[in-house]
Amino acid sequence: MADPSTYRPAPGTIPDKPGVYRFYDKNGRVIYVGKAKSLRSRLSSYFQDIAALHTRTRTMVLTGARVDWTVVDTEVEALQLEYSWIKEFDPRFNVRYRDDKSYPSLAVTLNEEYPRLQVMRGPKKKGVRYFGPFAHAWAIRETLDLLTRVFPARTCSAGVFKRHGQMGRPCLLGYLDKCSAPCIGRVSAEEHRAIVLDFCDFMAGKSDAIEKRLRKAMLQASSAMEFERAARLRDDLGALAKATEKNAIVLPDGTDCDVVAFAQDELEAAVQVFHVRGGRVRGRRGWVIDKVEDVTDAELVEQYLLQVYDADQESTSGVPRTILVPHLPPDLDAMQRRLGELRGGPVEIRVPQRGPKRDLMQTVGRNAEEAFTQHRLKRAGDLTARSQALAQLQEALGLDEAPLRIECIDVSHVQGTNVVASLVVFEDGLPRKSEYRRFTIRDAVREDGESVGVDQVRAGEGTDDTRSIAEVVARRFRRYLEERERPPSVDDESGRPKKFAYPPNLLVVDGGAPQAQAAGAALTELGINDVAVIGLAKRLEEVWLPGDDEPYILPRNSEAMYLLQRVRDEAHRFAITFHRQKRGKAMLASQLDGIKGLGEARKQALLRKFGSVRSLRNASVDDLREVDGIGAATAQAIHDALAPSRDDPVAVDPLTGEVIQSAADSTEPQPASHAPTPHEEPR
Structure with a gap:
């Protein structure tokens, strides 16, 4: 690895003009090609503190041995030159939109x-x-x-x-x-x-x-x-x-367009494009790419437009009149002019805001998410790959034996309310769904101080997530200790012990150092020292061991990393599913509090009958009277209490679309740990 300071251009020698630059390795091979509106600003960003760079950018800069640049007059010329050099030199660190097959x-x-x-x-x-x-x-x-x-x-x-x-x-x-x-x-x-x-x-x-x-x-x-x-x-x-x-018609106006969507994390992105011709979806294509720099969504769109459409300069039929994207590229005018030159006519790049085109964009987005999930899980069914993953985990974590049984815990909540947790089980690298468990989190610290990690929590060292994880670990392994003392209980079909009768080789918690520390402390207080514990942090998939100051980084494309990601994502999915169910019931129950003549038994009857706030709000008095125990007066009281004023707007749950309460009674939500935006899932 080279020291970037040895080949950093002298201050003042880089022009403050648009252009294209190339990084070379010690053998003179081009390893990266990029363009910039200002070469001085862009190139200077590569030679800042190495630790602050994106993971792949840091690797690229350390691999490089020199850098040069070419100044151009316009941004369109920069686009053309960048693509021609990418095509000529095939740099290893550039994003590559390559299919695994040729589409007919x-x-x-x-x-x-x-x-x-x-x-x-x-x-x-x-x-x-x-x-x-x-x-x-x-x-x-x-x-x-x-x-x-x-x-x-x-x-x-x-x-x-x-x-x-x-x-x-x-x-x-x-x-x-x-x-x-x-x-x-x-x-x-x-x-x-x-x-x-x-x-x-x-x-x-x-x-x-x-x-x-x-x-x-x-x-x-x-x-x-x-x-x-x-x-x-x-x-x-x-x-x-x-x-x-x-070839079902999806756009009633008979539009010719391409619809592009992305699903991504910090290091990879899945791209899906639907080709719509004459209002019909004629075909689709997809890629999964490595992200070299810490690019924005808009820059990712620009890279797609540059490489995919510029790749076919011999024919103009591949560039449609309209391209629908989730974000506009930074150099919108230059990109539209370049694609217009390739097409031989005007090209419009825009973000759909409403109607059928926006609906289709959401469909393409779901396909991108599915493709991304399949990419990460594509090797899960391969016995050789699973064996390799378990062997890599054993070696990386220093375990005495391969982790044939892995359990993972994830916590889900919205602004600290309706806190739940999931525990999923993988055996031999495959999910064992019959042993999945769900937990409703109790108070973080009970009055008797029995919860694990109380001293740390009272000292202010813990967060809500760490307290929840400590509670789940304690409950799960107390059950294990209790069942270990009982006569063995065996499943008739599999011949294996039931429930929590034996421990995992590896316990994974979703989070970083604090979460791993909380889980480790919980096991220590219970006297369990033969279960390995790690935390898997989402941002760069860092593996944290309890008590360590630095994370362990597994290779991004290793089988061990694929397995850990799948275990963590399955726990996340299972927790969110339970959280949605619990949140819906809690929301309905909270709306019924304070209504005269309505006790717990009648609330439960209403829950069984209607199931959601929206259904209950839309119910008539006669509908309410059909519920056992609900008389005319009580039904009228419920109807009056839940019916919002026609003059008041209503607050809507951004995740479910359900009416929460009238805006006059609502309050602005305050920032909290893992509070979702309208486009996020709950944690």
């Missing part, structure tokens, strides 16, 4: 005398019209099989076309009327091209005119008593309807 498109060879419909991969060619890309080639063939009965265009190769022309008889598709057989002159070149152009119009979303024409022809044939022809036209209309169902 439906191609129409309009540059031939008799155009052909076919599946095509690879670079786009002049004179060929493309629809897609599609996720699978079979999806294209299935669509063609439906549509060739309506648009009997040629699908055969040049060799087959020529051979049947010499033979003077069509292929099987010609006999089945799924090809108009231009090879034997059944239709002229002009007539065949008209069929192909109708097909292109239908694929481009102009299906209404074609359907009207077929329906009119069907009615005319029926009136003329040509019932066989009318039946065929009816079947053609059915085939068109079925094909339209397979």
Whole structure:
């Protein structure tokens, strides 16, 4: 590793102008290419305190041996030069949008005398019209099989076309009327091209005119008593309807656009893009990338637009008229001009605010999150990978044996209310859901001082999360100590001890040093010293051991890290699910407090009947009277107490959309540990 100070440019030598810069390693290879509005400002940021840099940026700077730059006049020139150098040098530290496969498109060879419909991969060619890309080639063939009965265009190769022309008889598709057989002159070149152009119009979303024409022809044939022809036209209309169902219209205005969304953490990001043509989703693509610098969401969008669309400069069909993104790139005007040059027409980049386009953006976002989850869990089903993960954990943590049983604890709450915790169990690297447990957190410190870690809490050393974790660890392992003294209780199906009859090899808590310390202290007070404890911090996936001043960093792409992430994420999911259930019931119960004539038994009956605040608010007096024990007077009291004033706005739970209380009675929420925004899950 090189010391960055040995190759840092002298002060004042870097120009304060736009340009593109390159980092080289000791062997002279380009390892990173970047652009900047101000080269002086951007390059100076790399040579600050190394500890303050993003993890991958720090690695890149330490790997580098020198840096140079090229000054340009405009930001558009900087975009062009940056992409050309990334393509030429393939720097190892640049974000790389690479598919693990080539996506197929439906191609129409309009540059031939008799155009052909076919599946095509690879670079786009002049004179060929493309629809897609599609996720699978079979999806294209299935669509063609439906549509060739309506648009009997040629699908055969040049060799087959020529051979049947010499033979003077069509292929099987010609006999089945799924090809108009231009090879034997059944239709002229002009007539065949008209069929192909109708097909292109239908694929481009102009299906209404074609359907009207077929329906009119069907009615005319029926009136003329040509019932066989009318039946065929009816079947053609059915085939068109079925094909339209397979490519459901998602945007009613028939827009051509790409919709891009991201899911990310500090070191990686998953990108999903839906290709919408003529209002229909024609295909989608996805990548998972490494983030080298600590880039913002807007900069991530810029990198995507630069690399994906600039990669295909031979064809303009890949750049749509509109690109919908979650955040606008920093150099919006320059990016729109660059993409406009590639497309040969104006390109608009914008963030959808409402309506179907925003709904579609949310759908793409969910797909990105799912792809990101699958990326992180893709090796979980591999026995070799699981064995490797357990071996790596044993070595990294210095355990006497591989952690065949791992338990993980996570705490969930909103501003300190309705605090719950989850405990999940993994055995042999796989979840054992029958042994998952949920905890409702009691008071952090009981009056009798029995809770674990009381001294630390009273001294002000603990946080709410640490007290909750200490309580869960104490309750779980007290149960273990109790069951250890009893006669063994065995599960009839698996033959294993039930519940908490034996301890884990490794206990993971979601959090950093304080959370790991709290869990370790809880085990020490119970006299348990044969269970390893670690905390997994979210920000950079740091592994904390109780009492250590510095974290242990597992390699980001190691099997051990993948396993720990999966265990932690499963505990987080399980805790949030329980928290939502508890929060909904608590919210409803709190609304019923203070209503005359309503005791605990009647509250529970209302909970069972309606289940949510919204349902109870919308219930009529007659609906309320259907609940056992609720009379006319009590029902009226409940209805009056929950009905907000028409003049007052209402406060809404940002997570569930449920009405909490009238705004006149509500208060502004105060900042608290892990308080979610409207776009966050509860912790």
